[in-house]
Amino acid sequence: MIKLVNISKEYKSGVKALTDINLHIHKGEFVYIVGESGAGKSTLIKLLLKEEAPTSGEMYINGVNVTKVNNRRIPYIRRNLGVVFQDFRLLNNKTVYENIAFAMEILGADPKDIRRRVPVVLNRVDLSRKSSSFPEQLSGGEQQRVSIARAIVNNPPILLADEPTGNLDPDNGLEIMKILNDINARGTTVIMATHAKEIVDNLRRRVIQLKDGVIVRDQKRGGYDE
Amino acid sequence: MNNFRIIKSTFRQSFKSMWRNRGMGLASISSISAVLIILGFVLVLIMSINALVVDVQSKFDEVEIFLKEDITEENKKLIEDFAQNEDGIKSIEYISQEKALEILKKDWGEEADLLEGVTTLPDSYKIKIIDIQNTDKIVEKINDIEGIDKIKYHKDIIDKLKVFAKYIRFGGIIVIAVLIAISVFIISNTIKLTVASRRREIGIMKYIGATNSYIKTPFVLEGVLFGIVAAIMSILIVYFGYGYLFDLINGKLSVLYSIMLVPPETILKDISIMFLVIGSGIGALGSIISMKKYLNV
Numbered sequence: 122m123i124k125l126v127n128i129s130k131e132y133k134s135g136v137k138a139l140t141d142i143n144l145h146i147h148k149g150e151f152v153y154i155v156g157e158s159g160a161g162k163s164t165l166i167k168l169l170l171k172e173e174a175p176t177s178g179e180m181y182i183n184g185v186n187v188t189k190v191n192n193r194r195i196p197y198i199r200r201n202l203g204v205v206f207q208d209f210r211l212l213n214n215k216t217v218y219e220n221i222a223f224a225m226e227i228l229g230a231d232p233k234d235i236r237r238r239v240p241v242v243l244n245r246v247d248l249s250r251k252s253s254s255f256p257e258q259l260s261g262g263e264q265q266r267v268s269i270a271r272a273i274v275n276n277p278p279i280l281l282a283d284e285p286t287g288n289l290d291p292d293n294g295l296e297i298m299k300i301l302n303d304i305n306a307r308g309t310t311v312i313m314a315t316h317a318k319e320i321v322d323n324l325r326r327r328v329i330q331l332k333d334g335v336i337v338r339d340q341k342r343g344g345y346d347e
Numbered sequence: 348m349n350n351f352r353i354i355k356s357t358f359r360q361s362f363k364s365m366w367r368n369r370g371m372g373l374a375s376i377s378s379i380s381a382v383l384i385i386l387g388f389v390l391v392l393i394m395s396i397n398a399l400v401v402d403v404q405s406k407f408d409e410v411e412i413f414l415k416e417d418i419t420e421e422n423k424k425l426i427e428d429f430a431q432n433e434d435g436i437k438s439i440e441y442i443s444q445e446k447a448l449e450i451l452k453k454d455w456g457e458e459a460d461l462l463e464g465v466t467t468l469p470d471s472y473k474i475k476i477i478d479i480q481n482t483d484k485i486v487e488k489i490n491d492i493e494g495i496d497k498i499k500y501h502k503d504i505i506d507k508l509k510v511f512a513k514y515i516r517f518g519g520i521i522v523i524a525v526l527i528a529i530s531v532f533i534i535s536n537t538i539k540l541t542v543a544s545r546r547r548e549i550g551i552m553k554y555i556g557a558t559n560s561y562i563k564t565p566f567v568l569e570g571v572l573f574g575i576v577a578a579i580m581s582i583l584i585v586y587f588g589y590g591y592l593f594d595l596i597n598g599k600l601s602v603l604y605s606i607m608l609v610p611p612e613t614i615l616k617d618i619s620i621m622f623l624v625i626g627s628g629i630g631a632l633g634s635i636i637s638m639k640k641y642l643n644v
Binding site for chain 2: 193197230271
């Protein structure tokens, strides 16, 4: 599903963010990416999102080599990846429903399909009642659930979550993890960068640990620490 | 994937965004209008001067060919045939000695007595040229025929006029180019503010997988709509403003022969098309420039 071969990333400033990363993530896996700040987690996410291009190495998503693609192709690659951010990134002038529908509109979805699909994902994140609320009227946990709903509404094969629980209290964090776990159980590959030790230790999954831009651990059903 | 739906939602977005940012929109529209209005008056000036040039030129379309006394009938025939076959010549007229004297007498009026006994006037042909640009070429060709004494035409005046008209056109093009550049700059800055205020939204759209053109089109459309609204306003202002000026000048100064203003009705169509094209062009170009920075997420 995702394959990185000898990927390195050196920023123009000379900072070596990632060195010689080899990684193979299979369909349906749930993967934590852990490591201290500056270990290279963000860079890895940015590479997967095609926000940054690797300095060297090869990158495959869904069997397609996406190492060097024309800028015009990037939106189409991104449609394979639903993204969830630490800071939710919702449109504050749109309702919950509209925020989710918007992700389908962008791809030119049929309004009938939108009307059918949005309630389904809203139900999946348990927000059916808040459909016509605006993001600012919601709690942090609810906002993050909206952003998850938006990320999965187009049925992407991969869900990328960058510190999805970072801004939330433990209870809300747990709620988010339940949802992510549920999404993963339905076949979506989930990649989650995180600092949350309790979560990683409690919901044991594959753990990839980065340190100074190198993979120092790749462990099935691992804990946050070795 | 349905393109029509994408277009529909794009339009909806542009109108929403225009309404949301109507203060900024007003600024854009005014700046484009200001430029178009100045452009309109520059155009009127150029058109009026052009009309003047055409008018003056038409008065200098005569070439006089003076013949030697001993010119053969054959050569006269040659000149006449040439004039009849040459596309650039409108008409040819033979002016005999006697007729020339008559014309001269008429011109001199009361002092015509002085012309008594004058017999040395040459026979001549008077030809009219269709396009004054070709005068030199035609004169050159006629000159090859034997028996011609000299050819007179208003070469100096024509040359000066041509240069004058060229400068006016050239100057006009420069003024217009500078004005367009300025307005593109203004609109790109105005739309840049709109874009900057929606930077977050653009970023989110990019992460969701929106194509650049999907993101860009509402802004470009917004720019084009600004341009069209500005064009319509400018057309009305220039048409009525110039119409007022035209009546004023013509009413007071029509006695002066040299004032040759283009009537407002004749410019309306040209200016409408030109303003709409330039206005929407400025709007589109301005927004494309302003978007450049924000699309590389």
